[in-house]
Amino acid sequence: MTHFSRRELIKKLGLLSGMTYLTPYAFSACAEPKNSEKKLGVALVGLGYYSTDLLAPALQMTKHCYLAGIVTGTPEKEKIWMDKYGIPKENVYNYENFDSIKDNPAIDVVYVVLPPSMHREYVERAAAAKKQVWCEKPMAVTANECQAMIDACKANGVSLSIGYRCQHEPNTLEFQRIVKEGLLGPVQRVECAAGYRENRTNHWKQKREMGGGVIYDMGVYSIQGARLGSNMEPIAVKSAKVWTERPDIYQNGLGEIVEAELEFPDGVTAWIKTSFADNINFLNIHCEDGTIEMAPFQAYAGNRGKSPLGEINFPYQVPWQQANQMDRDALAIMNNQAMKVPGEEGKRDIRIVEAILESAKTGERVLI
Numbered sequence: 001m002t003h004f005s006r007r008e009l010i011k012k013l014g015l016l017s018g019m020t021y022l023t024p025y026a027f028s029a030c031a032e033p034k035n036s037e038k039k040l041g042v043a044l045v046g047l048g049y050y051s052t053d054l055l056a057p058a059l060q061m062t063k064h065c066y067l068a069g070i071v072t073g074t075p076e077k078e079k080i081w082m083d084k085y086g087i088p089k090e091n092v093y094n095y096e097n098f099d100s101i102k103d104n105p106a107i108d109v110v111y112v113v114l115p116p117s118m119h120r121e122y123v124e125r126a127a128a129a130k131k132q133v134w135c136e137k138p139m140a141v142t143a144n145e146c147q148a149m150i151d152a153c154k155a156n157g158v159s160l161s162i163g164y165r166c167q168h169e170p171n172t173l174e175f176q177r178i179v180k181e182g183l184l185g186p187v188q189r190v191e192c193a194a195g196y197r198e199n200r201t202n203h204w205k206q207k208r209e210m211g212g213g214v215i216y217d218m219g220v221y222s223i224q225g226a227r228l229g230s231n232m233e234p235i236a237v238k239s240a241k242v243w244t245e246r247p248d249i250y251q252n253g254l255g256e257i258v259e260a261e262l263e264f265p266d267g268v269t270a271w272i273k274t275s276f277a278d279n280i281n282f283l284n285i286h287c288e289d290g291t292i293e294m295a296p297f298q299a300y301a302g303n304r305g306k307s308p309l310g311e312i313n314f315p316y317q318v319p320w321q322q323a324n325q326m327d328r329d330a331l332a333i334m335n336n337q338a339m340k341v342p343g344e345e346g347k348r349d350i351r352i353v354e355a356i357l358e359s360a361k362t363g364e365r366v367l368i
Helices: 006-012 049-058 075-085 098-103 116-128 143-155 170-180 219-230 320-334 343-362
Strands: 040-045 065-071 109-112 132-135 160-162 187-195 236-243 257-263 269-275 280-287 290-294 305-307 310-312
Touching: 040 049, 040 320, 049 320, 065 075, 065 098, 065 320, 098 116, 109 116, 109 320, 116 132, 116 143, 132 320, 143 160, 143 343, 160 343, 170 219, 170 280, 170 290, 170 305, 170 310, 187 219, 219 269, 219 280, 219 343, 236 343, 257 343
Parallel strands: 040 065, 040 109, 109 132, 132 160, 187 269
Antiparallel strands: 187 280, 236 257, 257 269, 280 290, 290 305, 305 310
16 A cells, blocks of 8 residues: 655645645635624724724725724814714713713724723723723733733623734635644744834833833734744743844833744744844744745735645735724624634733743743
């Protein structure tokens, strides 16, 4: 009897033809709600770049939710947004009267898009107002804060979803499928890097007290890449290094660049890097029978990759990714289904962040 390696068997089955390797699986979503005319009203809390340039435009594309309200601490933004998006005055809030949102039936979901140090407060206040909650990443500054947010939402009977757009994204779903189904054999090692040249000098990302530092912002992408790419949870941080090339901007040990070596079960390891100094964006998943190479792996558009199985390339335009994320989360709420990216997922990453920072400080291996 002839025996084939896994790679040879895949080739015999015609899966290494060099053709683009696509599957409808990657575009699967939640079932349509029973009332397809219903849309959930979303209020954006915080009108910085991400809300202004991505989430608000994306909400003009969504099928199952819409931009119903805003919460801002900048009064001059109110009329601009009201005029641009047709938001009624009664759906406009500031940080002082935010709690009265509980009396507004037009608002179904509160999307917290604030600096990380403010996430816990506004998630808890939104939950107390009995609104469904979406929260941008990073979920919070500490794992204890994450747990408090989870507890608040559970106590008030509302859902909590973290804005990990890539977990809803078809190219990400496809490399996950390859790994989960073992199409290239067991994973042996992962390498992942995410970063860009951050030229701002007085943003929350440069302020420790606001949740600044690269490991919280871009670092969670590298952590996600390692976790999703291996389809495992890390058990330890073997080593880590935190440094800056611009100490006048990233002061008192605040990390501009971070590298870490993660340990997973079965001897699997991952090297991750994140940076506010360099433009880096790749994920390599080394398997027994070949490597999945994604570059970029977490951009707003243009994510693509390749493996011995062929090309991974599901194209779309900005801001489809954000619209897709919000539509999928809205459908989960409407169908009373579990959220794709619940608070527990955000907490996992912050626990790993804490372990990386502890390892960098002590020079020791840190269990997770």
